[in-house]
Amino acid sequence: MPHLPVIVVGGGQAGLATSWLLRREQIDHVVLEAGTAAHEWADTRWDTFTLVTPNWHCRLPGYAYEGPDPDGFMTRDEVVAWLAGYVASFDPPLREHTRVTALRQRAEGGFELETVCDGIAETWTADQVVVATGGYHLPIVPPWAAGLDDAVTQLHSAQYRNPEQLPEGAVLVVGSGQSGAQIAEDLHLAGRAVHLAVGDAPRVARFHRGRDCMTWLAEMGLYDTPVHQYPGGVAAREKTNHYVTGRDGGRDIDLRQFALEGMRLYGLVDGGRGSQLAFRPTLRAALDHADAVYTSINRDIDRWLAAQGIDAPPAEEYRPVWEPEEEPLSLDLAEAGISTVIWAIGYRPDYRFVEVGVFDGGGRPTHSRGVSGVAGLYFLGLPWLHTWGSGRFHGIARDAEHLVERIVEQRAALRRPHIGAALLAGELSA
Structure with a gap:
């Protein structure tokens, strides 16, 4: 031994x-x-x-x-x-x-x-x-997913590699954290028809005032602050990371822009069976929340730059490019031609x-x-x-x-x- x-x-x-x-x-x-x-x-x-x-x-x-x-x-x-x-x-x-x-x-x-x-x-x-x-x-997949139509391919984000591995047809991505948002973008850029069930993940600008936001945040000490000093204390451990991408040199991920380009957005998934899925009316609130966090982080950086006396390029204010006309509450997978569901809702x-x-x-x-x-x-x-x-x-x-x-x-x-x-x-x- x-x-x-x-x-x-x-x-x-x-x-x-x-x-x-x-x-x-x-x-x-x-x-x-x-x-x-x-x-x-x-x-x-x-x-x-x-x-x-x-x-x-x-x-x-x-x-x-x-x-x-x-x-x-x-x-x-x-x-x-x-x-x-x-x-x-x-x-x-x-x-x-x-x-x-x-x-x-x-x-x-x-x-x-x-x-x-x-x-x-x-x-x-x-x-x-x-x-x-x-x-x-352990990749999370809701237990009721087993009751969806067998004709629909289901996989977790951990199993996704590229659009070519999926059967032809539209794709529903469930979850808009870092993995879900980036996988939705990957499929969208490949020309696939994408439906995205948006969660409560916040977002962050890739660049602000001439530098990467995460570089500013590091210099501000945000990555060095103990968890108990954050609002809510250790509850911060349950927060979802902000979505953004480093692809092609780095850029924002703007779900509103994706919607303007044809991606279909929904609120939180509320269950399903066969080819039918139900959603909660949370889309507008989720988009507004993500944008509010995005703007708040930029303003925190602005205040810090001013306090430090750092000369940086002027800020650009974000303006929403798309608003949902309604809150879609249901989706027929077969009718929408969706052949694949990708679960991007985390791990246990x-x-x-x-x-x-x-x-x-x-x-x-x-x-x-x-x-x-x-x-x-x-x-x-x-x-x-x-x-x-x-x-x-x-x-x-x-x-x-x-x-x-x-x-x-x-x-x-x-x-x-x-x-x-x-x-x-x-x-x-x-």
Whole structure:
């Protein structure tokens, strides 16, 4: 039974960042990855995918984007290559194709992990464990979707690759977050007839006052502000990301403009059966809300520029180019010639393998900046783990640094008998 001071579960960017820092601290460890390192970037992104954050945001411990276009947006394949370069840069102790099927506390202290690799089961033990499997695990598809007409192809956004993979006919995209809005755009630009069920996601300008909005926001400190300092506190973790695109050098996504060009827009889907779908009358409110957030962010930037005395090009005020004449409440898929429905309504967390009581009623880990209530158990790579930047390249290094500091402290405590005994007894937390 192999034993290590630290085991990292997950070989994506969060797990790799942790490994780099553990190696710097000369802490023996292993990274257990169910697939291959950072495989989800290739496995769950469509062909024309690009980052929505500028390339200069891409930085991990000991490694940063050094390409020719820091203000550009890497494509899916460029991100995959960049992460492969990270792995090659320090050769982490990585065990690929090794799925963790159970993680438990040991009575004598530390943790036990059961794994499967090529059908062979193995048990590992560790003093401390970092769960770095991210926050997007199970694609969400509404249960009633099984009752839709069998003639309609259904897939989740994680399965979408390009318009050519879909059968001929119109496409309904459900959800207007980052994935839904960009997939709808991809299909629209390819000349497909697109119907889009619009959710409550906000939007953001790609550029404002001469620079990328996300560069301004970074300089304003928005990506460094702890979650508890935002209005609503930790409730910010449930917010949907703003839709925008890095495609073709970056631009706004304006659903009103798409509607002007022929895309059919609807409110929230309210159920369906056979070829019939029902919608809530929320379209106008959703468009207005997205635009209000867009304008609010621009005004925040304007105020900050004025306060800093920064001279920048004048602002351009957004004016809506289209308004819905009515709120469509129903849709006959067959009558509209819709052959495909793409569900872009997110993911549910799946930590069933973690058999430790550190979760809330929704199955999400409870933690303080990634440190759980069980000594030696940590979570990394979650959206809003500590800041807005936590779920993206921009903030992972800082979050990983914090957790590795806690790991080092825990190791030191375990070497002091009176503190180690208290930790094992659950009387102290990390």
